[in-house]
Amino acid sequence: xxxxxxxxxxxxxxxxxxxxxxxxxxxxxxxxxxxxxxxxxxxxxxxxxxxxxxxxxxxxxxxxxxxxxxxxxxxxxxxxxxxxxxxxxxxxxxxxxxxxxxxxxxxxxxxxxxxxxxxxxxxxxxxxxxxxxxxxxxxxxxxxxxxxxxxxxxxxxxxxxxxxxxxxxxxxxxxxxxxxxxxxxxxxxxxxxxxxxxxxxxxxxxxxxxxxxxxxxxxxxxxxxxxxxxxxxxxxxxxxxxxxxxxxxxxxxxxxxxxxxxxxxxxxxxxxxxxxxxxxxxxxxxxxxxxxxxxxxxxxxxxxxxxxxxxxxxxxxxxxxxxxxxxxxxxxxxxxxxxxxxxxxxxxxxxxxxxxxxxxxxxxxxxxxxxxxxxxxxxxxxxxxx
Amino acid sequence: xxxxxxxxxxxxxxxxxxxxxxxxxxxxxxxxxxxxxxxxxxxxxxxxxxxxxxxxxxxxxxxxxxxxxxxxxxxxxxxxxxxxxxxxxxxxxxxxxxxxxxxxxxxxxxxxxxxxxxxxxxxxxxxxxxxxxxxxxxxxxxxxxxxxxxxxxxxxxxxxxxxxxxxxxxxxxxxxxxxxxxxxxxxxxxxxxxxxxxxxxxxxxxxxxxxxxxxxxxxxxxxxxxxxxxxxxxxxxxxxxxxxxxxxxxxxxxxxxxxxxxxxxxxxxxxxxxxxxxxxxxxxxxxxxxxxxxxxxxxxxxxxxxxxxxxxxxxxxxxxxxxxxxxxxxxxxxxxxxxxxxxxxxxxxxxx
Numbered sequence: 001x002x003x004x005x006x007x008x009x010x011x012x013x014x015x016x017x018x019x020x021x022x023x024x025x026x027x028x029x030x031x032x033x034x035x036x037x038x039x040x041x042x043x044x045x046x047x048x049x050x051x052x053x054x055x056x057x058x059x060x061x062x063x064x065x066x067x068x069x070x071x072x073x074x075x076x077x078x079x080x081x082x083x084x085x086x087x088x089x090x091x092x093x094x095x096x097x098x099x100x101x102x103x104x105x106x107x108x109x110x111x112x113x114x115x116x117x118x119x120x121x122x123x124x125x126x127x128x129x130x131x132x133x134x135x136x137x138x139x140x141x142x143x144x145x146x147x148x149x150x151x152x153x154x155x156x157x158x159x160x161x162x163x164x165x166x167x168x169x170x171x172x173x174x175x176x177x178x179x180x181x182x183x184x185x186x187x188x189x190x191x192x193x194x195x196x197x198x199x200x201x202x203x204x205x206x207x208x209x210x211x212x213x214x215x216x217x218x219x220x221x222x223x224x225x226x227x228x229x230x231x232x233x234x235x236x237x238x239x240x241x242x243x244x245x246x247x248x249x250x251x252x253x254x255x256x257x258x259x260x261x262x263x264x265x266x267x268x269x270x271x272x273x274x275x276x277x278x279x280x281x282x283x284x285x286x287x288x289x290x291x292x293x294x295x296x297x298x299x300x301x302x303x304x305x306x307x308x309x310x311x312x313x314x315x316x317x318x319x320x321x322x323x324x325x326x327x328x329x330x331x332x333x334x335x336x337x338x339x340x341x342x343x344x345x346x347x348x349x350x351x352x353x354x355x356x357x358x359x360x361x362x363x364x365x366x367x368x369x370x371x372x373x374x375x376x377x378x379x380x381x382x383x384x385x386x
Numbered sequence: 387x388x389x390x391x392x393x394x395x396x397x398x399x400x401x402x403x404x405x406x407x408x409x410x411x412x413x414x415x416x417x418x419x420x421x422x423x424x425x426x427x428x429x430x431x432x433x434x435x436x437x438x439x440x441x442x443x444x445x446x447x448x449x450x451x452x453x454x455x456x457x458x459x460x461x462x463x464x465x466x467x468x469x470x471x472x473x474x475x476x477x478x479x480x481x482x483x484x485x486x487x488x489x490x491x492x493x494x495x496x497x498x499x500x501x502x503x504x505x506x507x508x509x510x511x512x513x514x515x516x517x518x519x520x521x522x523x524x525x526x527x528x529x530x531x532x533x534x535x536x537x538x539x540x541x542x543x544x545x546x547x548x549x550x551x552x553x554x555x556x557x558x559x560x561x562x563x564x565x566x567x568x569x570x571x572x573x574x575x576x577x578x579x580x581x582x583x584x585x586x587x588x589x590x591x592x593x594x595x596x597x598x599x600x601x602x603x604x605x606x607x608x609x610x611x612x613x614x615x616x617x618x619x620x621x622x623x624x625x626x627x628x629x630x631x632x633x634x635x636x637x638x639x640x641x642x643x644x645x646x647x648x649x650x651x652x653x654x655x656x657x658x659x660x661x662x663x664x665x666x667x668x669x670x671x672x673x674x675x676x677x678x679x680x681x682x683x684x685x686x687x688x689x690x691x692x693x694x695x696x697x698x699x700x701x702x703x704x705x706x707x708x709x710x711x712x713x714x715x716x717x718x719x720x721x722x723x724x725x726x727x728x729x730x731x732x733x734x735x736x737x738x
Contacts (some may be wrong), residue, residue: 002485023515055447056469061518062442062511063469067723069624069630079624079729080478083469085448091466095478101387102484124447130408235487239435239465241455254462286734371451375465 005100005384006229007346008107009039009216010075015179015331018117019210024059025071028113028212032072035109035214040225043073046216051093052112053335054084054370057124059115072111084237085254086139086281086370088112089213089338090377093366094235096217099378101232103150106222113212114333116305121208121334140205140284142372144197146249147286151199153250153287156304158199165329166202167313168282172326174314174355179209179331203256204285205327211333213340230346233363234265234380242372249373255294265294265361266380272297272311276361277321277348279341281368283328288312295367314356324348324356338368342379349383388484391607391614392735394423395703397597400564400691403500404594407454409444413496415442416598417456420492424600425614429457432600433488435465438472438477438495439695442507453494464488471660472597473494473622473731478618479601489606495696496596504592504694512725513627524662524725525589527683530667531726536583537633541547541668543583546669547574549664550587550689557686564591564691590662590691590692597696599703604738609643615709615735619647622731627724640673643732644718652736655714658701660722662688669727670720680718684708698722698731705735 011034019027049072051065061067065074065081078099084091088111089371096110122138152154166185173183185203193202193282221330223229238258240247244291247253259271268274282288292303292312297320310316314324323329325344328337345366347353353361362383369376396419398412407594421427429435435457441449450467457463466473472495479491505523512518512602535541549570557566577585605609605612626632644650657680661667667689671682683689685704688697698721705717716736721730 002487055436055441057441057447059514060510061514062508063440063723064511064514065470066511066629066728067513069627070730076620076623076639078477080474080622081469082466082478083450084465085451085469095466095481098478098487099479101487102481104481104484127446129444129446130406177534208496237464237466238462240459240462241457242451244460247460250534252462254459257462318534371448 001101002101004220004231005097005217006223006231007215007381008218008223008225008229009035010343010347011035011038012177013211013213014177014210015211015333017209024068024115025068027115028068028111028211029071031212031214032109032111032367035216036302038225039216041107041216045107046073046109048078048099048108049074050080050082050096050099050108050110051091052088054086054088054114055124058119058334060119060276084370085375086334087338087368087375087377088370089336089340090366091237093215093339093342094237094377094379096144097232097235100217107216109216111212111214112336112339114335115210116208117210136209138198140200143284146202149198149288150250150286154301154304156289160304161199161204162187162290163192163307164285164288168327169327170315171324171356172330175325178326179207183284189287200284206283206328206332209331209333211331211336213336213343213369215343227348227352228383230349230381231385232379234262234381236261237377240374242374249293250290252373254374255369255376258378259295262378262380268380271295272320274322275363275365277324277327277358278365279344280322281328281338281341282323283332288322319386321358324358338377341368342366346381349381389604390483390601390617391604392599392601392606392617392706393610393612393614394420394600395500396420397562397700397703398595399512399562400593400595400693402591402593404498409498410456411457412592412596413453413456413494414687416494416596418640420598420600424610429463430461431493432490432492433464434479434482434491435463436467436475436491438470438475439466440469441609443497443499443502443694445502471695471698471721471723473702474701476699477620477622477731482600483603490600490602492600493699494596494598495699497694497696498594499592499694500594511680525581525584526631528663529584530585535665540635543575543664544571545668546588546664547571549667550574553683553686553689556684557690560685561685561688562675563594564573566686566690570649582665588664590688593691593693594694595693597693597703600697609618613710614736614738615706617733618736619734621646624729627728629726635669637669637673637727637730640670640730640732643730644674647732647734649718649732649734650675652716654678654716656680656684656705656708656717657682660688660698660701660703661681662692664689666727675716685719709735709737
């Protein structure tokens, strides 16, 4: 019943620690201008604007879509601001797609961002709340015990996280937009880096980045630009509470349900075989093997074997490369990170991923998660409609 | 395009300071109420959930996670959230249903504004480089807007007081209102200015509370066998942020949204308008093109109680209830967001 929608334009900023040369609006415009140019359209061709970012406290701007309306050419148009925690980049893309899939609009601009240098995310995540234990904890401290439980369950060898950290940085070195450019990184270097939240070392964690990512999503009769469209073959979101009795925090049911939903829409029976590549939200090294299992690329307990076998590595010629762009481990403008996964999946099936292109990529998964690994958004994009 | 119906609505009383009641406790009674109206057991009985809230009211990142706890999202739900009034969550859900990915949706909005200083908190919504550092609060901005209207000669302070008087009088029939009473224009004009030309009565009170709604395709509403109201049009438009860049005495984006939503395709019996300041009701009534035939804000509107992040959804809910109760056949609901009516949503509801 849904109308066909496709990604026809993608624009990203270069990701880096501090973009003090531009305002928040200026940062977004870099990505938006590139996305519009990629789609071969101008602001007049855009029917609606959908914006997303992580918590407003990260920059200290309350409901920033108000301020950003002018810079995004939204005046006189519908505008929506999505916020679903770390999954927001993906959720925003899905909400933008629904503008077209619903038959309501022909061409929608969507953009997500974070300008972490104008804020202090650790402060924003640690404000004391009534009747709650006060935590001064970032995401790494939250996820480390869950990773330890994964290691306990699966008897995964100690070096798996290190392998992912090196692999994604080498992928990132192929991507000129990636924040971390570490082409010569070694496993020993990762092993020697400071232990932050056992078992996560400094080099096994994502950086803190400024950046924005934008896309133009269009209906089948409004395809534009010189590059092939990336057809949106499936979209899904799932949420579950942070805590409940019997919750499997290592492999959350919301993630498994979300994957099953989006695979069914796209006709994916065996994700490892059917996808040519995947862009999956891996902010901490060990989440690659964990999500390999949660997403059905590997049987339970065996995700780490794919990682160690090089199956997810472009450099090792793996059969199912994950995070060819360098992933979240190479660039993390939080609110945009999910959309970057979705956009990079689209770049692959458009054959437009430059030095990190997977040869003949036809079908790709974009994935994002957030909160206490409780919010999930995913899409499947293809070079063809079926 | 699929026909969509509103099938259930509930909102809490507007309370100035709810005390130690937390966000989950604000939301849950409203969810239970809308489940009961349709005969559902839980959020798992609808296809999609979307909410609206603002982290800065709670003073913590991720305010909406409290909502997910209130939902009892086990097994997991198809769920989304806007950092906007829940009227925009309704908008997102309408698109979702139109895609065919959902036949029904649960919506809710909540806000506990009492712990903070709302006008100052919302000053940080302004352009962070040029306006927010001035700590230009929402009441001051609205006062500037009211002054422009008065100076243009298109309204008088008596007109503003008349809006407040009617709100208080209408609210006497609304048990959920925070401010109600038989107050005349002359008495209101005797009050001191809070921030000239605004008197306290010209400004919506600060309220704590929540609202929830269930919508569905008309087919699903019939399967449920509950009374429903058709949502025949919904549109929303934003305009320039900088108050100096637009005519503050008009609301162009409301006119655009009203035209696109088909407001004037038939007569309107009722209008519920989200006007946090008395003069804004006059601007919006004009922008919506309403005449004497339409009853405006029979609930008292938000001048009688303003649930931040839920008041917009509640306007839609108020119109829904009046049509379901047989008091009206067709009505318009309006929601606003941003400084001086920057962003506006218009929804048209009609009896089945």
